Amino acid sequence: MRNIVILTGAGVSAESGLGTFRDVGGLWTRFDLNDVATPEGFARDPALVHDFYNARRKNCRESAPNAAHAALARLEREWPGEVLVVTQNIDDLHERAGSRAVWHMHGALARALCGACGHRWDAGEEMAPQDPCPACRQPATRPDVVWFGEVPYLMDEIFEALTACDLFVSVGTSGEVYPAAGFVQLAGEAGARTLELNLEASANARAFDEQREGPATRVVPAWVEEMLGVSELGHSPGG
The missing domain is CATH 3.40.50.1220 (TPP-binding domain)
Structure with missing residues (x-):
């Protein structure tokens, strides 16, 4: 072998x-996954999604x-x-x-993805909807993670x-x-x-x-x- x-x-x-999906009172249970882990949720409220992943990124940095x-x-x-x-x-x-x-x-919390041109780069500690892509300069920054409904x-x-x-x-x-x-x-x-x-x-x-x-x-x-x-x-x- x-x-x-x-x-x-x-x-x-x-x-x-780092909590699992099913932790009682955990990070995931305080949010509707349809709001923070789907392309549709990001389209509705990108600020909410970024806040959610900023919190997860902070949680990850503080963990070992x-x-x-x-x-x-x-x-x-x-x-x-x-x-x-x-x-x-x-x-x-x-x-x-x-x-x-x-x-x-x-995908990875530590990476960012441009929804406009597909460029990827290292994410900062916090991201926001208005952040421009380093390649195309469009304000289309999203976490480089795979959401429900994505391959x-x-x-x-x-x-x-x-x-x-x-x-x-x-x-x-x-x-x-x-x-x-x-x-x-x-x-x-x-x-x-x-x-x-x-x-x-x-x-x-x-x-x-x-x-x-x-x-x-x-x-x-x-x-x-x-x-x-x-x-x-x-x-x-x-x-």
Whole structure:
């Protein structure tokens, strides 16, 4: 077993203080997602959307990677094969923990996008509707994140990686949001072993060969330790 693709969701960053969609009283529950996470909501009230993502950006800056992020970075450094993290998260905690091969399928809080010309650049601490695009100067700045109704980034590359991997691992995801919820089936049909690490069984848990439940800061480091230990013994780990 050589190549590992790891899908991460909100459950990986929750213990760093970044809320999931379902946190009671969390940031997401204080806003209607139709208002702050859709193209239509942005068209209606861009100032509200920018305020929402400015708050998320601040929350992210004040948070730190946790033991799960650190363990995945360690796996990438020490595993004898390829390790790719495909994340649904828009925070940068994987990178700050040391991971280098990270694909953000839902975009990134730290980036800005011009709705007029498609130019991308590093976002400032705060953005506003009147901010001009550095390339075309149009006041069409938006967060470089994928909203509901939009196509996630890098899908062709992700599908190729899934069909070529030996092990697919899903960490901290709900198993309810497609296309990510279908990754386990695609990888499994291509011959990969599949493993779910989650606080509790996800909506698609039965599609996995194996499930392990518990907080990400506990189950992810334990799994990484196991993988690296078996690898050092010269065996072929089965996940």
